[in-house]
Amino acid sequence: xxxAFYGQSGGVTAVxxxxxxxxxxxxxxxxxxxxxxxxxxxxxxxxLHENLVDISxxxxxxxxQLLHTPGGAFGSCRHKLQNPNVxxxxxxxxxxxxxxxxxxxxxxxxxxxxxDTTRKLAHVAELMGYDLTCIGVPKTIDNDLPATDxxxxxxxxxxxxxxxxxxxxxxIASMHKTSTxxxxxxxxxxxxxxxxxxxxxxxxxxxxxxDVILVPEISFDKEAFLERVKQTVAKKGFCVVITxxxxxQATGELLASADNEDPFGHTQFGGVAPLLVDFIKERFNYxxxxxxxxxxxxxxxxxASQTDVEQSYxxxxxxxxxxxxxxxxxxxxxxRTQSVPYQWDIKPVHISEVxxxxxxxxxxxxxxxxxxxTQAGLDYFAPLIFGEAYPPYRNGLPEYRKCxxxxxxxxxxxxxxxxxxxxxxxxx
Amino acid sequence: xxxAFYGQSGGVTAVxxxxxxxxxxxxxxxxxxxxxxxxxxxxxxxxLHENLVDISxxxxxxxxQLLHTPGGAFGSCRHKLQNPNVxxxxxxxxxxxxxxxxxxxxxxxxxxxxxDTTRKLAHVAELMGYDLTCIGVPKTIDNDLPATDxxxxxxxxxxxxxxxxxxxxxxIASMHKTSTxxxxxxxxxxxxxxxxxxxxxxxxxxxxxxDVILVPEISFDKEAFLERVKQTVAKKGFCVVITxxxxxQATGELLASADNEDPFGHTQFGGVAPLLVDFIKERFNYxxxxxxxxxxxxxxxxxASQTDVEQSYxxxxxxxxxxxxxxxxxxxxxxRTQSVPYQWDIKPVHISEVxxxxxxxxxxxxxxxxxxxTQAGLDYFAPLIFGEAYPPYRNGLPEYRKCxxxxxxxxxxxxxxxxxxxxxxxxx
Numbered sequence: 001x002x003x004a005f006y007g008q009s010g011g012v013t014a015v016x017x018x019x020x021x022x023x024x025x026x027x028x029x030x031x032x033x034x035x036x037x038x039x040x041x042x043x044x045x046x047x048l049h050e051n052l053v054d055i056s057x058x059x060x061x062x063x064x065q066l067l068h069t070p071g072g073a074f075g076s077c078r079h080k081l082q083n084p085n086v087x088x089x090x091x092x093x094x095x096x097x098x099x100x101x102x103x104x105x106x107x108x109x110x111x112x113x114x115x116d117t118t119r120k121l122a123h124v125a126e127l128m129g130y131d132l133t134c135i136g137v138p139k140t141i142d143n144d145l146p147a148t149d150x151x152x153x154x155x156x157x158x159x160x161x162x163x164x165x166x167x168x169x170x171x172i173a174s175m176h177k178t179s180t181x182x183x184x185x186x187x188x189x190x191x192x193x194x195x196x197x198x199x200x201x202x203x204x205x206x207x208x209x210x211d212v213i214l215v216p217e218i219s220f221d222k223e224a225f226l227e228r229v230k231q232t233v234a235k236k237g238f239c240v241v242i243t244x245x246x247x248x249q250a251t252g253e254l255l256a257s258a259d260n261e262d263p264f265g266h267t268q269f270g271g272v273a274p275l276l277v278d279f280i281k282e283r284f285n286y287x288x289x290x291x292x293x294x295x296x297x298x299x300x301x302x303x304a305s306q307t308d309v310e311q312s313y314x315x316x317x318x319x320x321x322x323x324x325x326x327x328x329x330x331x332x333x334x335x336r337t338q339s340v341p342y343q344w345d346i347k348p349v350h351i352s353e354v355x356x357x358x359x360x361x362x363x364x365x366x367x368x369x370x371x372x373x374t375q376a377g378l379d380y381f382a383p384l385i386f387g388e389a390y391p392p393y394r395n396g397l398p399e400y401r402k403c404x405x406x407x408x409x410x411x412x413x414x415x416x417x418x419x420x421x422x423x424x425x426x427x428x
Numbered sequence: 429x430x431x432a433f434y435g436q437s438g439g440v441t442a443v444x445x446x447x448x449x450x451x452x453x454x455x456x457x458x459x460x461x462x463x464x465x466x467x468x469x470x471x472x473x474x475x476l477h478e479n480l481v482d483i484s485x486x487x488x489x490x491x492x493q494l495l496h497t498p499g500g501a502f503g504s505c506r507h508k509l510q511n512p513n514v515x516x517x518x519x520x521x522x523x524x525x526x527x528x529x530x531x532x533x534x535x536x537x538x539x540x541x542x543x544d545t546t547r548k549l550a551h552v553a554e555l556m557g558y559d560l561t562c563i564g565v566p567k568t569i570d571n572d573l574p575a576t577d578x579x580x581x582x583x584x585x586x587x588x589x590x591x592x593x594x595x596x597x598x599x600i601a602s603m604h605k606t607s608t609x610x611x612x613x614x615x616x617x618x619x620x621x622x623x624x625x626x627x628x629x630x631x632x633x634x635x636x637x638x639d640v641i642l643v644p645e646i647s648f649d650k651e652a653f654l655e656r657v658k659q660t661v662a663k664k665g666f667c668v669v670i671t672x673x674x675x676x677q678a679t680g681e682l683l684a685s686a687d688n689e690d691p692f693g694h695t696q697f698g699g700v701a702p703l704l705v706d707f708i709k710e711r712f713n714y715x716x717x718x719x720x721x722x723x724x725x726x727x728x729x730x731x732a733s734q735t736d737v738e739q740s741y742x743x744x745x746x747x748x749x750x751x752x753x754x755x756x757x758x759x760x761x762x763x764r765t766q767s768v769p770y771q772w773d774i775k776p777v778h779i780s781e782v783x784x785x786x787x788x789x790x791x792x793x794x795x796x797x798x799x800x801x802t803q804a805g806l807d808y809f810a811p812l813i814f815g816e817a818y819p820p821y822r823n824g825l826p827e828y829r830k831c832x833x834x835x836x837x838x839x840x841x842x843x844x845x846x847x848x849x850x851x852x853x854x855x856x
Contacts, residue, residue: 008602011603011607012599012602012603014595042605042606045605045606069598070595070598070599071595071598071599071600071601071602071603072602072603073602074602075602075603075605076602076603077603077605077606077607078603078606078607079606159824162824162825163730163825163826164724164727164728166825166826166828167442167498167499167723167724167727167728167729167730167826167828168723168724168727170497170498170499170727170828170830171440171498171499171723171726171727172499172723173499173503173830174436174440174499174500174501174502174503174504175439175440175499175500175503175504175505175506177470177473177503177505178470178473178505178506178507179439179505179506180723183722183723185724201824201825202825206830208830271702273720274699274702289722289723290720290722291719291720291721291722291723291724292701292718292719292720293719293724294611294717294718294719295595295596295599295600295608295611295717295719296592296595296596296613296719296721298599299592299595299596299598299599300592300595301595302591302595302731303730303731305824307824382823382824385823385824385825386823386824387824388818388821388824390816390818393816395810395813395814396587396590396629396733396735396810396813396814396815396816397590397591397594397629397630397813398591398594398595400594400595400598402598402601402634402636
């Protein structure tokens with residue numbers, strides 16, 4: 001019997017805590033294997049600095065509340081460990097902390113970089129002769145993890161974006177005669193258009209919208225875009241544009257980003273939505289409105305996909321079961337066994353398969369002209385937003401749980417090896 | 429027995445169609461008074477151009493769907509009729525159209541300007557000796573209508589903003605250690621801070637946020653703002669800022685607006701959220717994120733307040749009952765009869781009371797330093813977001829109804845009196 005470590009890493013999601021609940025509840029079902037489950041405060045920083053929270057003692061009530069609380073309950077971080085081939089101080093420190101607390105299971109819940117960390121930690125532990133079962137647990141709203149059909153966290157963002165696009169389309173459809181002609185909604189996605197393309201789910205035979213979807217995978221062609229907007233306004237009176245934040249020029253350069261610096265290090269004023277609106281106003285003088293969803297889209301637990309919640313829980317559960325079964329350096333991946341009706345399963349994949357790259361959206365998910373989502377794309381996205389998983393409400397607001405996160409007593413001297421959070425290493 | 433006209437005016441809301449349902453269903457209960465109910469296509473433009481939709485024949489099913497469909501089902505418009513003292517051509521034309529279709533009841537669903545239109549139309553009809561019962565029906569997300577405790581449409585925006593602020597706060601609380609320190613969320617409100625202040629409902633003893641709320645009624649003081657942000661980050665590690673789009677400098681000038689032109693007529697690039705982020709980055713170099721909610725907030729029927737839906741229906745119902753009772757030039761107003769537990773009623777007020785001005789948010793709803801909402805403010809806002817009124821979903825998306833809006837045959841020659849939608853006259 002030994003202890004386990006669970007860490008949340010990278011940008012949080014509306015459902016990452018459902019994964020935490022899956023891990024904690026499943027570990028409890030194996031009392032001969034797991035003694036305590038410790039969460040790292042602020043992810044891997046908690047391991048480095050021996051900031052550990054005993055989450056195995058949490059009440060059943062708290063675990064239920066985790067299922068419907070957005071954000072990372074124990075804190076997440078954007079801290080990339082140094083390459084152990086260059087300097088493995090950080091990895092060694094983590095192993096020391098784990099040894100001090102008899103932690104023999106490592107569950108790391110994040111995107112591609114986090115899977116890579118898990119892989120490296122397993123390697124260093126082996127070199128040090130420390131017996132540590134390392135299991136990666138998938139999570140990213142970006143949906144760019146290889147080896148899994150989709151990523152936990154993505155389905156809820158997809159649902160938020162599709163519902164918001166639909167609602168905004170209803171709004172503009174009723175106002176365009178004398179008011180706004182074009183609405184531009186900016187969503188996340190620096191390197192891939194999974195999120196923006198999911199807005200295509202709001203399109204149907206009623207032709208309400210969205211009308212134009214822009215993704216980073218397809219170079220932005222200003223003239224073609226403006227022509228498409230003009231044609232759409234001429235045809236139906238208004239045009240709804242969904243753009244990924246990371247759309248790029250033919251040169252590969254970002255058009256703009258709400259969280260970007262220009263090549264000279266100056267902060268840029270505004271995201272890509274207002275830039276597109278500027279293009280449209282300059283050319284056509286249409287009245288335009290725009291929105292930037294930013295964190296609202298990934299925190300929107302009030303509109304989570306039931307499918308996403310179930311899958312998020314399932315990968316947590318499977319991660320623990322894999323550890324119990326003696327698997328090493330694997331990650332539970334989601335397998336789509338059937339599209340209609342949607343059926344899925346969980347299987348283990350080696351984390352080296354996941355850590356190795358990003359999964360781009362297939363080109364054939366977008367139409368030839370690059371402005372709309374094909375049936376193949378819609379078939380892929382559709383089941384990921386199925387079902388509503390409403391949180392309980394009190395006095396009109398969701399009852400989200402803020403964990404107390406009391407740290408257990410430290411056993412080691414303070415760690416000064418590397419300055420905390422010195423630099424971001426993952427996309428924000 | 430005669431016919432009725434119903435028009436939707438100005439910026440639409442998530443719940444204005446609930447008012448339409450209230451009007452149609454109540455008119456049906458008085459078959460000896462009302463023959464048909466016609467909706468104006470695109471609001472008052474439908475009356476001017478004889479674009480009328482017979483909505484009294486809509487199925488029970490459609491009426492039920494209107495209860496949960498955002499936007500204006502029959503189209504709205506931003507068209508201010510000319511002052512009848514200067515030129516009453518438009519008013520006369522409307523009366524001609526009404527006479528041709530035996531329309532003797534006028535229900536106009538909008539904000540302050542719309543109530544003013546109703547008042548003027550009643551006046552012109554009287555001068556022309558045309559018997560027309562004119563009833564104003566309240567609607568505005570801005571909550572600035574006088575003589576009513578709150579405005580239908582506001583409660584749902586308030587709920588959206590409070591829930592979104594809460595969710596974003598959970599997100600940042602879990603990331604701030606190594607990532608974003610400040611999040612700025614821009615909401616609507618050009619002249620008043622009702623919407624921004626409603627985000628204060630997300631504050632509680634857990635101190636998650638929002639931490640700073642900026643409203644147009646209180647001059648923006650850059651230094652005081654930056655100091656407050658700095659103190660908040662120092663104290664809790666992060667800071668969540670909610671800003672109304674219309675915050676102003678001490679001179680009264682707008683700081684910025686996502687839908688504004690500078691004094692030289694150039695479009696401005698970006699809203700006020702990215703501008704505030706620019707201030708913060710420049711001074712402290714904190715990592716910041718920002719969002720602009722724009723139409724998403726007022727179209728978000730998926731997160732409507734049950735209280736708001738009920739009140740929106742109730743003002744439609746009352747409007748028809750007032751007409752049946754022979755009242756003239758009144759508007760159903762919402763009266764708060766008790767705060768805890770919340771109780772409300774509907775009473776008629778003369779539209780001249782409503783058309784005459786804007787209701788600003790009381791200064792004592794905001795703290796002395798101007799950055800947070802007082803208990804008096806929270807007590808006012810709290811009941812308006814009570815209850816969830818979820819739309820039905822199919823395949824993960826809300827089932828919103830798009831009306832066919834088939835026009836009835838015209839009886840008059842085409843109208844060329846004034847160019848359609850020449851100019852906006854209400855805030856967008």
